[in-house]
Amino acid sequence: MSPGARRFLLRRAGQAAFVIFGVACVTFLVLRLVPGDPARLMVPPGSSEETVQQIRERLGTDDPLLSQFWSYLQGLVQGDLGQSFRHERPVLELVLEAIPATLSLAVTTLLFALLVAVPLGIAAAARPGGLLDRFTLVVSMVGQSLPNFWIGVMLVLLFAVERQWFPAIGNEGAKAYVLPTITLSAVLIAALLRTIRQSMMEALHEDYVRTARAKGVPQRRILLVHALKNASLPLVTVLGLQIGFVFGAAFVVELIFNWPGVGLLTLQAIETRDFPVVQGVVMVVATVFVLANLLVDVAYAYLNPRVRLGLEG
């Protein structure tokens, strides 16, 4: 690895660590500002103040804020996300139990979105103004206009309740992935479709494509080899940014389909003011998001020789 690339990676890693630290601070503070005392929610309504105070002492929520924050940070650097107030289990254990469900849904969604968007986008760009192009424009407009919770509810009503082709809830078996994946990927397909179509159309007007055509290179090779590699740069950027969206939207989709992932875990933790669980999930998701973006930067440098040469020079 060249010194420039190493410097670039170090700088990006430093920025990533700073972002993660910022997320830790903000999450910790925001949770303490929200009304709702976790201790009071753990005792029968109307319990005496002494009983509530005993719970606070046990949970550590009566310690000064700075002291709580310091213990939290100390735990974080040691990979300890704390103990759930409600479940009385390590948060990391709870998150690790829930994250495979969310990750599998996210990965299925990304793959499905790419499988649909890339061929459609290429085909649309190959014949601008054609029937397929118009169709992809409509698809992307509809996909971006409809909120995914609405799509989810409609899919459940039509294909689970009315037709009973797919399950309405849960994540058991391949069929269970169909409706949540379509729900979650609708917006993603729309975004990727527009991006790939646009960048392919730009690439197809470049000089090197004209030259390739003049040399008699077949259209298929021009599209899939010459144009696609350059057109995929913005696609990678959009994909990186959309990973955050997929995780965010997964929270809603998990609620609709009762998908046992981190979204459901977080929603329940917010309701019961289980601070360590909310903090833990946010930290894990933020770390995944930051790492994914770091990966995108690296991929960008790999795919774009100008970026790579710039780093090396």
Place this chain on the structure above:
Amino acid sequence: MDAAQDDRAREALEVADRKLRRGEISRRDFARLTSMLGIVAVAPTALAACGSKATGGGTTAAAGGGGGGGKDSLRFLVGESFWANWHPYNHTAQIGFKIQRNLFDRLVEVQPDMSLEPGLAESWRQIDARTWEFKLRRGVTFHEGQPLTAEDVKASVELASGFDGDKREPLAMAATWGVPHKGEVVDELTVRLIGAKPFGPLLNTLAITDILSAEDIARGRTTLERRPNGTGAFKLADDKPNVKTLERFDDHYRGPARLRTVTWEFIQDSQTRLNALLAGQADVIDRVEPDQLSLIERGDGAQAISVTAPEIQSMWFRMDKDPFGSNAGLRRAFAWSLDRESMAGLVGGKAATADSHLASGIEFRAPQQPAYAFDPERARAELARAGGPVSFELGSSTGFYPKSKEICELAQQNLEEVGFTCRLTLLELAAWIDMLFGRGRPGEVFYGGWGNLTKDPDFALATLLRSPGAWTGANDRTSDALIDAGKTETDAAARERTYGRLQEHLWSELVPAVPIVYSDLSNGLRDNVRGYEVYPTFVQDFWPVEISG
């Protein structure tokens, strides 16, 4: 809702408003219409569904349909998270009482009509005002093999009633009992319970007191919190945060249950629970919202059972704060201001307008007068007599009690029409509980509910109104004395007189709250589920339930 839908909704609202002003529709119909506009999002389901079926009460009968769990296993979706640990005496979680009903047994058992039947006790008799004797069934065993004896009942009641409890950190159940009871073993299967005072609600309280093993109790609180070891028809087979699997206990004294397993699964969103039921992935769901009843009725293979629950939703005054605490006239003006009939209409289902501070189905409840029918003129006159307009904050949770937001918005409109200045604060549940009991206790009125797990009036009244420590901050000698009298009388006729007087006092003199509505309690189930009954006390007994076909 998109812009076009918004416009249509606004138009419909205007038409409804005009009709109301012209007297062509009642306020109740108006409230229903405006409520419907808010649920336009679920209309596609209603349109998609076809056919019609009546909503029943009582047990289930029809056949057909899919079912979610196979012939001898049932999947039950619940709307409350499993937030309590397994200590049966140290929580107030409805979900805890529901699941415990199947894991443990009690000396006496509540029936769907709220009557009491023998449970672990075959018979009982009152020896004197403070002493009761119970004869236990022979051959009852705990899930872990210990035989049930009088020692177990003695240890359980002494712990639950606070006789032998931790005084520094008392158990929640001790507050429900209120009167500590000592146990006295007469022989292996006969036990006497002796109260520190006479205790009128004894039998009803025993109906929610699970009998534990004396050995487990001796091991301490941690043992009881970690695992349930009861004599109930089911034992805990698998314990995950959101899913609890119960397996048939073959040695149960009533004989083995018909179902092999019952899986309890927490699904927070009511629409998701409903979808699972209609898709055939669940056999029974709880907390069906009244809006959803028609969707079940029109669907295929599922039905709903609704009852009026012994739960009151009320507007509670902070009795230790002005302007309402010191001014009964203002509280009465408030009561005359509310269109409670329309509010009951907003909730729908089997909800009914409240006519006493005792909930529907509670022993000794008697409808009270005046009815506090919506009367703005009278409310204005009462308000003027009580010292004129006042401003206050009304706090309510959203998303917990059905239609609480809509009810409070209608209340705000009603009150402002009369001359009150009402600031409405809507909060999610955790923040609302903080508002209710946290430091500073902001707000002057709050909207909330109280569900009764027993039919004894003492259960609600002692907690909500007995000073000190009343939820409402009330400190009223008359009601305190009557609550105490009701608690310590054991003669039914005397208790009826006491609670009659107490209801009159609360309704027309003290007015510590304005009861709004007795709640609807609806469950949904597949048509092939038989023997399932909705208990108004919120519990479920899966012992007699089976899945046919």
